[in-house]
Amino acid sequence: MNSNLFMVIAASAIFYGTPLFFAALGELLTERSGVLNLGVEGMMLIGGVTGAWASQHIGGTSWFVVLMSILIGTSAAALVGLLHAFLAITLRVNQTVAGLAITIFAGGLGLSSYFASVWNVAQRPATHPIRFLDVGGLADTPILGPIFFHQNILTYFSWIAVVVASIYLFRTRVGLQLRAVGESPQTADAMGINVVKYRYIHTVIGGALAGVGGVYYSLAIIPTWVDGMTKGAGWIAIALVIFGFWRPDLTLAGAYLFGALQSLSLTLKARNMHINGDLLDALPFIMTIVVLVLLSGGWAKKRLGAPASLGVPYEREER
Amino acid sequence: MSEKIAVRMSGIVKRFPGVIANDGVNFDAREGEVHALLGENGAGKSTLSNILTGLYRPDNGEIELNGESISFSSPRAALNAGIGMVHQHFRLVSSFTVAENVVLGDESTGTFLNAGDVAQKVEELSQRYNLAVDPRARVWQLSVGEQQRVEILKVLYRGARILILDEPTAVLTPQEADALFITLRAMVKEGRTVIFISHKLDEVMAVSDRVTVLRGGRTVGTIETAHSSRRELARLMVGREVVFDRVERKINSSDKETVLRVNAVSALDDRGNKALNDVSLTIKTGEVLGVAGVSGNGQRELAEVIAGMRHASAGTISVNEKEIPNGKVRHAISAGIAHVPEDRLHTGLASSHSIEDNLILKSYRTQPISRYSVLRRKAIQENASQLVEQYDVKTPSTETPVRLLSGGNVQKVLLAREFSANPKVLIAASPTRGLDVGAIENVRSHIVAAADSGVGVLLISEDLEELLSLSDRIVVLYEGRIVGDLPTSSATRESLGLLMGGVALEEHTS
């Protein structure tokens, strides 16, 4: 492999890994509060379709349109997150089924496709896609430039997000309280922490970040809407949280690994390498299963980092 | 002790679906006293304390703190008012450090946490109250006694003037309990109030200044401990005379044959750590062998290995000198081993299933319950109605889910099923825990009757009174080893307590 090919793959690993990271970071925060959200795929698609719609209908400078599209896509997905919070926290519905319901309702055959069809989103490409952004000429740095700084604003933002999230979780009082809510809501409650509030907020944030990932798909990767265009990214994001032991930094690394797998397929196909395209398409899914098996058996049996009360509704007045 | 009332609760009513937990409870505690709340399981003690700590809101009634009427909307409000609780099931985050647990929920620590500062603050506090514990250790690494100290530190850190302790000695050896009582006395000397919840008469007599007795969700009365007696408190708590006699057994097991032999068994716990280490014991027909020990010293693993639920990493188990295959429940069942597990509702029974379905949990593979892999509803119903009648299970119907039954009736269903298989060996793990006095007597009489009919009984219990009154012989488990084996006639609370704490008798007596 020559170094040029390596740089292309490294750069596109970051490019394709970024939306996975956003969705996974959202899921990570939600799970840290003890709520399991299997609706990520659906939330991404809702974020994606509303973001695409916004970019077609909002007028103004390119920057303004892009920011508004991200904002609108994020808010729409956050609303779906709120729906999940209501089902999981207030109604104490089985969280697995509730998340599945979200994905089926909002997913590729559901609401996102309905919106795309009533708003005519699919017919035309986004007028203001998210383009690469050169921050202070850094893109011209040798080797590092093309890999790290030939990216878009959301990627740069994701690097800020990973630092902020790590500090938030492990260095702040509120982060400590959040982790306590996910580990032992009884303890948190007894110590005067509002379990319901923490869970609601972080489920909504989780939805919003999934929405960012969705907008990335519809405005940065393929700036034309296709029904179900995330193609399982939401589910891979859920697996990424497990791979990352519920830590933002490791999750980012995992996201780039999966980004590399995705980009590998496209890059090699584009260069007419003689590798079966279907096999390359299958790689991320096979890898997910393999890593999941490695992490569920043997040395990782104790589920390093998994919040102890993940997926368990909290009910105070039970006897 | 001053005469100043620190907290007064009057006319407290709290209803849960199907139960009235508190039905007009009156209670007051003075500044600088240890006030015991005495009552059986289900008398309403925990509900009352959960109301006082803001976890539950009362449906009716009034709470006064230092003469001012208050109502707590949340645990935070109660904490801020100076009321802290040490729960029976610790409220600790086991993956956090001691220091993180202590400062959890404290809004005054600022936005960012400095691990060093926090640990130092906690260290100072633990030295001041002589509650030794390493603030940097993770909670899951601590012993149960240390975890309890963290719980106490937590409420002291929050500046609690009123401390509520819910059954604090349940997880301690007698010696550790004595140390706790000294800490409590030191705290009331500083003018704090301790509310001590218990159903154990001895410790209430030993530690409290006054006692309030609850029964069936109502206050029976409040008395000065010094002016009362064990017998009087027992009568108030149960509502009738209770006799403290050793259960009479018609035993003479010296010439009987060995029914259960556990030979050099070792086993791992769920985390893969060694939980049983070279354990050997024998039970003769008609013998009751008691197993004493602080919970978590291998009792559960011992019961599970014998019942075939857990693989022994070394050693053998034989019934009537015939070895049974390692880790095979079905073989253990057919060899005649009955098992009343500690966790009745989730392990011994499928709590959401009907009584009928639970009564066939071990016989569903055999005729007449099933034939050609098909269950026979009629045989199942007959089996259930017969056992429900024989064991006097109080239930609206045999189709009622087990979880809706009272604790005593749950245990009856379990015993009915286990005894109906005519076992040779019975493993009973904490068979009376959480039951009221009537149910305890019932369960004990069933166990004694089984032993009298020749069943070898392995009785695992943390209740020393129970072990001393039912067993013929007692072994003590400490860190997975048997550290003592003595006939009940020569065992005392003190000697057992030392063994349970890991102190070998020889080195102590010498």
Next chain:
Amino acid sequence: MKSPLRLERRLTQPKKLNWLVPLISIAAALALGAIVLLLTGKNPLSAYHRILETAFTSKSSFSGTLVSATPLAFTGLCAALTFRAGIINIGGEGQFFMGAVGATLAGLALSGQPTAIIILSMVVMGALFGGLYAVIAGVLKAKFNTNEIITTLMLNYLAGIFLNYLIFGSTSYWRDPQSMGFPTGKQLQPRAFWPSLHIVGFTVPLGFLLATILGMLLWFLYARTRFGYEVNVIADAPSAARYAGMRTRWKIISVMAIAGAVAGFGGASDVGDFRHVLDAKGLQLAGYGYTGIVVAALARYNPVSAVTVAILMGGLTNAGYALQGPNFPSGLVGTLQGLILFTAVAGEVLTRYRIRTQKSGALSEVAA
């Protein structure tokens, strides 16, 4: 906690809830769907009217509904079996695909045989392929405790890629060598087509009839046999199952195998009854596996009800196909089905809790 809603655990579950809750769920889903339609400028009344007309009220359309219901009956049974056993198998989709692959293989290879033999072989091969595919996730869960939700989902995508490979990415046995421009699958011989039955004027696909029988058999398996008893205990009280000496791992694998075989049977019926070809794109667009989860949830995981509910969902799907156009946007049917799943799931709450509202300390009951 100051919340206007309060849930209070029910001590008993009134029997009437068994049919009341699904009805309330559907009504609520239609109401929510109406809101979506109104918000996007469509008339909900006319949309619902047209769905009802197209799906159920005329004889010919009802036959079309049964066609749409057939695959959903199989995937609904598949989901119901595993969910009832506490296994969240979302892999009905992929298992269905694999069943179609296996059945097409049998149908193509045995084209010279009598119809009965072809049909039987298609069913066996479909069930085998679907069952074995499901066993992958079953073994991983039983042996390594690997999260089956994610593995089955990944396997769905992999099965889809496998279909693409067979038809578009290779010159496999399933691909029609004559198709050059846009590759398609090889057609079955007409004698491999499954016959449909004519019952009181309706055309009933053979697959639907078989699904109905299968539903009853599976109900018996779960309600009246030792196997079913064990599955129920393992699902509701895993610790008690271990205590009673039940072989939990083996049961997980068996349930997955049966459920996968049922989905694979569905794949066989889809090829034999309707498509007569391995239709890689069509299968992936249909989403039978996911709709099957909706069916199972609304049927409260009861196999007999699952077949009935499949008719309802089939009606929606049928209307979706027939009406697709500017006035009837794509995705509407999927949205409605998703809403039904929501309300069915939320409706479960009513069976476990009473909902009370809290007004200034006084409690008033809203739903009994």
